[in-house]
Amino acid sequence: MSTLQALLFDVDGTLADTEKDGHRPAFNMAFAEAGLDWNWDEALYGELLAVTGGKERIRFYLEKFNTDFVKPDNFDEFVKGLHAAKTKFYTQLMAEGKIPLRTGVENLINQARSEDMRMAIVTTTTPANVTALLESTLGQGSEDWFEVIAAGDIVPAKKPAPDIYIWALEQMNLTANDAIAFEDSSNGIQSSAAANVKTIITINDYTKEDDFSAADLVLNQMGEQGDAFEVLAGDAFGHSFLDLELVKKVHAA
Incomplete structure (x- = not known):
């Protein structure tokens, strides 16, 4: 069994509840700025999350939910422009401190740093969004x-394809057995599992009904002292919050 060498973190929904309170309102702000009467409420956005990637999500919305919209001749540029505006509004929301990290995330990251554990970001969101959230x-x-920021369009096929995990591991000169992933969604676990990376899931409101049968541990949150996690599937080895000791145990199991 390989020794754990790296923690690979998804971003949206895993590090912070960015989808409902960050990306969704930012999309709506971009639509309003463009003079569009589109509004993605929480229920609709939950359905749109079936597709990863912001530009891909806009296309999916028009294909499945707003089929009467007449696409402009420069449709690709139209979508890119909307997504760029959405990223601008998202980074503004981040800069205003609107979205905190989820419970236990900062503690785990700080512990990993103190013990010289290698870390990477593995996400479908844009590099600008990653920077905005972290800072x-x-x-x-x-x-x-984070040694590697694997984000956005760095690989053509986004999650649930395994490509982004494979790319990140290659950049770090690691094998799948050397790392463990942290995800929150069906697309995320499909991606990490297809790359043969052991995975810990922390669900959220949008993903609580997803299939996580391929995960090694499923929790409601990472938890911290005084705010224990709930184990939904897997073995937490008697722990009440996710620290590096438990992560290593899950990896070794």
Whole structure:
């Protein structure tokens, strides 16, 4: 059995509840700025989350939910423009400190740093969104704590394809057995599992009904002292919050 060498973190929904309170309102702000009467409420956005990637989500919305919309001739540029505006509004929300990290996330990251555990970000969101979240929650320069930022369009096939995990591991010169992933969604676990990376899941309101049968441990949150997690599937080895000791046990199991 390989020794655990790296923690691979998804971002949206895993590090913070960014989908409902960050990306969704940012999309709506971009639509309003463009003079569109589109509004993605929480229920609709939950359905749109079946698709990863912001530009892909806009296309999915028009294909499945707003089929009467007449696409402009420069449709690709139209979508890119909307997504760029959405990223602008999202980073503004982050800069205003609107979205905190989920319970236990900062503690685990700080412990990993103190024990020289390698870390990477593995996500479908844009690099700008990653930077905005990390700097607004962990402070300036915190992006440098992560050896690799595998984000956005860095690989053509986004989650649930395994490509982004494979790419990150290649950049770190690691095998799948050397790492463990942290995810929150069906697309995430499909991606990490297809890359043969052991995975710990922390669910959220949008993903609580997803199939996590391929995960090694499923929790409602990472938890911290005084705010224990709930184990939904797997073995937490008697722990009440996710620390590096438990992560190593899950990896070794």
